[in-house]
Amino acid sequence: MNKFINLLKKEIKEMITLQIVISLLFTTGLFYFIGVIAKSEIEKVAAERDVYIVDLDGSQESGLLTDNLSLAGFKVNLLEERDKSSAIEYANANNIDLLIVIPEGFGEAASQFQFKDIETYTYIRSFSISSSAGTALVEGVIGEINRYLSNNFLKEKFPDIEPENLKNPIKSRDFVIVKGKMAAGSAAEVSSFVYSQSIFVPIILMMIILYSSQMVLSAIALEKQDKTLETLLTVPISRNYIVIAKMVASGLVGLISAGVYMLGFRYYMGSLMGNIPSDGQAGELIQQLGLQFKPNDFILLGISLFLAILCALGLAIILGVLVEDLKSAQTMILPLIFLVMIPYFISMFSDINSLSLPVRVLIMLIPFSHPFIASQNILLGNYDIVFYGIIYMLVVFVVLIVIAGRIFSTDRVLTVKLSFGRKRLAKDY
Amino acid sequence: MDEIILRVENLKKNYGKREALKGISFEVKKGEIFALIGPNGAGKTTTLRIVATLLSFSGGRVEVMGLDLKKEPKRIREEITYLPEEAGAYKNLTGMDYLKFMARFYAADKHEFDEYVERAVEIVGFKDRLKDKVGTYSKGMVRKLLLARALMTKPRLAILDEPTSGLDVINSLEIREIIRSFVQEGTSVLLSSHNMLEIDFLSDRVAIIDKGEILEIGEPEILKQEYSAQNLEEVFRRLVQ
Known part of the structure; x- marks a missing residue:
């Protein structure tokens, strides 16, 4: 041994x-x-939810929209520029990654349920993980705006019905069964x-x-x-x-x-x-x-x-x-x-x-x-x-x-x- | 009657169809230096490796101290040491660690272990460098370290393949003197060499081998007289021609 x-x-x-x-x-x-x-890159992505908005409309509806984005967790920064091109220049000069332009007449069109397009400008300055997060941010903002507008529309038309119930009338409850044991939850x-x-x-x-x-x-x-x-x-x-x-x-x-x-x-x-x-x-x-x-x-x-x-x-x-x-x-x-x-x-x-x-x-x-x-x-x-x-x-x-x-x-x-x-x-x- | 340490009888070794050894026989007596001399590919290293229990053989019989090599290789390994021609030592170990590592395989107790290491340190002659890693040693130092490893246990039979291969004159002389001194203390040596001068200086008896066959066995002086030759090189040339 x-x-x-x-x-x-x-x-x-x-x-x-x-x-x-x-x-x-x-x-x-x-x-x-x-x-x-x-x-640190991932934390940056999670932390940076800054949104810069140029409100060319200045109506009550556009104001409510920006307020709603704040409530949804975005940090809303309103720019004082009064036209699109100077706002784009400002964003470029100040390293702003995402600029949202609310067009003139947005509020009036919204009051008649005829919506005008909101324009988004995303600046790609590198190809890191945090830069690719811009796309997700745009989707998040637009999704939130759509949810807000569609809910308002449905409330107006059907005041007695919850808008969410109209949008998703069927809901599911997921159960998973493994080795004969069952529990509430999704397989994913x-x-x-x-x-x-x-x-x-x-x-x-x-x-x-x-x-x-x-x-x-x-x-x-x-x-x-x-x-x-x-x-x-x-x-x-x-x-x-x-x-x-x-x-x-x-x-x-x-x-x-x-x-x-x-x-x-x-x-x-x-x-x-x-x-x-x-x-x-x-x-x-x-x-x-x-x-x-x-x-x-x-x-x-x-x-x-x-x-x-x-x-x-x-x-x-x-x-x-x-x-x-x-x-x-x-x-x-x-x-x-x-x-x-x-x-x-x-x-x-x-x-x-x-x-x-x-x-x-x-x-x-x-x-x-x-x-x-x-x-x-x-x-x-x-x-x-x-x-x-x-x-x-x-x-x-x-x-x-x-x-x-x-x-x-x-x-x-x-x-x-x-x-x-x-x-x-x-x-x- | 002299004690026989190694007896080789009709030893044969085939590599596929090629016959490396065609039935050679010789004996090595106690305290004797027996040399195998011959050209490259003659079968010298093959013979040494067989006796060192490294290679199997195709026919014949080998006995070391009366032990059958085929039946008791493990027992034989306790009595022999082998120095291969191009041997190296573990580069990441220090010289001292290497000697101690090898001594532990042979020593029965602490006293014997210390004795082996002490003897090895005497043989190597560069005590101050033994704390350095082997990787930093010159070729001559590595060869001395390996020779010290082979002789420190005072084996009954030391098998040395080209012990001074690639060394300068001074290192070669030192190594030859070390081998001679150990034989006087009872160790028998089986060695091979290309260097006829070395063989002349070291060997008690030689076997001249060519193409797997032993052509002649005898004491260098007697062989020189028999073949009216000045040196072993001439004897060898006459035998081969």
């Missing part, structure tokens, strides 16, 4: 280099920095809440798998490149220990790297997704439907994630035998990336159960698919598929580790190389 610990310490020391630490901190800092900028609300809560599971998994696999592949490639593997293979220690030490060290370093990386990433995503509903109402709905992870569910999900990582490490060890140096290790990681990315994207944008049978079987054969689909299936109470996935991954891992152990216990670890897509034996041995 002491020999194994000795080996493990060496592997970790070799993996955690200054370059790795700097690159990790830089990436995390970069995500944090982007997150700060994105957050449930989906967006579950999505916001579980979006990080596949991202974390993908990061850890890719980091750890890259680590283990690089560890073997480096041993070959620096000509240290031969010496290591002649020391009195079990070859299986060599394989396991590399896997454990890669798993640990990969886990730490992905964890640090995710801190920055989580801040970045949190900044972008701050508007996804996660309030008490949605939380209550989720609770009523039982769409929450129980402690046992977390354990199940953890086992599934852990086995997927072990499978990736086992596969990476075998691929590592085929590499000659760090350069070829970067190419050799590609098949693994594809195997992880396919279920990752499918789980992000589609439902695996809705795919055709052959495609579904193909996806299920990839061991990394199982943790991606496990979180949703656990929430929906489909435990069978999660258990089958765990058993399948365990079998795959055992097979991979036996293959890796056998390769390391023979001279194939030194003699087999992959060169331009074909296997050859090293002639110089």
Whole structure:
């Protein structure tokens, strides 16, 4: 055991280099920095509801309209310019983003229910998130004006009826049923809440798998490149220990790297997704439907994630035998990336159960698919598929580790190389 | 009768259809330096790698201290050390960390561990640089570090593939002297080299190998007399021609 610990310490020391630490901190800092900028832009969008109005009509109706916009939450700024072109010039000179012109005769036409067009001028000064908010602001203002005018019209014509009842005579009450439990709420609300809560599971998994696999592949490639593997293979220690030490060290370093990386990433995503509903109402709905992870569910999900990582490490060890140096290790990681990315994207944008049978079987054969689909299936109470996935991954891992152990216990670890897509034996041995 | 540390009998190794070793046989006695000399591709490194338990073999028998290499490779690894021709050390470890890392695999207790590390520090000769990372060492320093690693445990059999490969004259001389001194303390050495002068200086006996076959075995002086040659290079040329 002491020999194994000795080996493990060496592997970790070799993996955690200054370059790795700097690159990790830089990436995390970069995500944090982007997150700060994105957050401030989004806050700017939410805060800026300034509306500049030139009222060329000056009637009671146009006055009521601007008052109503104030009541609706817009900050109304009335310009004193008395013609359209000077108002546009003023707006241009004062960096005003949205200018609304109420035409002359608007009030008189409105009193006869013959409306005149209101003109809006939006200035695009950049293509940032906040600049694109101008369109939404215009739509909001026009929507509010239309609501105000149409309600007035309906009240005038049908004084005994609520205008909203006339505009939307049929209303619906939404119910959602999951696992036989029913609660009042919309399916979209449930989906967006579950999505916001579980979006990080596949991202974390993908990061850890890719980091750890890259680590283990690089560890073997480096041993070959620096000509240290031969010496290591002649020391009195079990070859299986060599394989396991590399896997454990890669798993640990990969886990730490992905964890640090995710801190920055989580801040970045949190900044972008701050508007996804996660309030008490949605939380209550989720609770009523039982769409929450129980402690046992977390354990199940953890086992599934852990086995997927072990499978990736086992596969990476075998691929590592085929590499000659760090350069070829970067190419050799590609098949693994594809195997992880396919279920990752499918789980992000589609439902695996809705795919055709052959495609579904193909996806299920990839061991990394199982943790991606496990979180949703656990929430929906489909435990069978999660258990089958765990058993399948365990079998795959055992097979991979036996293959890796056998390769390391023979001279194939030194003699087999992959060169331009074909296997050859090293002639110089 | 001299104790036999290594016995190789009719050793064969095939790479696909190519015969790298065609049935070679030799023995290495206790406290002896036995050298394999021959051109590139003769089978020297293959032989050394087989004895070092790295490569499998197609036929024959190899015994290290009476242990069958096919049956007891793990036990054999406790008694041997191997210095490959182009070996490197872990660049992110310091020289001292590397020596300690290797010593832990062989030492039975703390006392033995300290003894191995102390001996290795004596062999390397650059104690002040052992706190630096291996990545900052010159080629000569790395080679000395690796030789120190190979000899610090006083193995029963040290397998050295081109021990002075790529080194300057001063470093080569130092390494040869270190090897000689360890043999006097009981270690047996199996080595290979292209450098006939080195072989002449170091070896007690040599085997001249070409195309996977041993052409001649004997003491350098006797071989030179037999073939009326000034040096081993001439012996080698006459045998190959």
